[in-house]
Amino acid sequence: MKFIGYGILAACAFMSGIGSTAAAQEYRQQSVVVTGARISTPGVYLKRQGDFLIIDVIVASDSRDYALRRTEIETTVDALLAQANDYDDISISIDVNGLIYPLESTEELPLSSGSRPDTSVANLVLRTPIPQDISNIQPLVQRLEQFASLVEGEGRATVDTRGGPTVSVVDPDQYRGEVIDLILEEVEDVTSTLGNNYRVILSGIDGRMQWQNTDNVNVIFYIPYNYTVIPTSLTTVLPDY
Structure with a gap:
């Protein structure tokens, strides 16, 4: 999440993972091993x-x-x-x-x-x-x-x-709708908390589903999205490069 205006800036980025989607195919989940460091997880994900x-x-x-x-x-x-x-x-x-x-x-x-x-x-x-x-x-x-x-x-x-x-996991794309619902819930919560003086610009939600094995039993599914929170008085937002 990024705030623009009034001197407040924050960023939210989500890790990328392996995989593409294809219905009814079975995808293998490879564990990600990072020596000496914890593996961060996306802010919003679905665990199955x-x-x-x-x-x-x-x-x-x-x-x-x-x-x-x-x-x-x-x-x-x-x-x-x-x-x-x-x-x-x-x-x-x-x-x-x-x-x-x-x-x-x-x-x-x-x-x-x-x-x-x-x-x-x-x-x-x-x-x-x-x-x-x-x-x-x-x-x-x-x-x-x-x-x-x-x-x-x-x-x-x-x-x-x-x-x-x-x-x-078989057909990981079956969880896409649930992941999108979770993302929209988070955006709605942020908007509700900030009040009518802010609005949200969401991007990346049309990206590919991604997934990661967490413990040789469970898999997290996510979409690497991001959103920007701006004052409603701000009418023009320049893209980041």
Whole structure:
């Protein structure tokens, strides 16, 4: 919020985050880690529980021949997919630029080069629904890690989990209306408090929805907006550059 006039100036800016919107898509929420500092949150946001807890799984092979590496990786991933059929609460997906897509077969399974020569890897995502009002996610994490450990790699293929858990959310844009309502409520409160001598100029509310994982369970949704409070007697406001 910014006050213009009568010598009173204040500014309000909101952090930017990751993501774009696309209905019915599932977006992965990446935690933001800031060493030695607290992560600030937007002034107005909507907090909701994530839909799925997810962990990364890497299936890798270092056999000398590429065709053999691919066969070993595909056979191992096929075993993971077959095992997932026995679980109602665990599924296997792939992460493509932050979007989570279910993996149904190894046909055209994307492989990438490993950190060592003559190594190929398949990057998978294991996910499980997050129960409502959960207080401890460790049992969910352990269940996903145990699932990955039950499959033995074919030939020289290995199956390993990587990093810590995070969350994903389905169709984050469904919360846009609620976020806008919260913004308008804040603007209305400010206007009411200041009285008839001031008015509000709101901008940025047409921007894209953004979101951030807060604790591997909950996600905050927000729009990076700002508003300017000016005296009603002021008829011209120059934009900031």
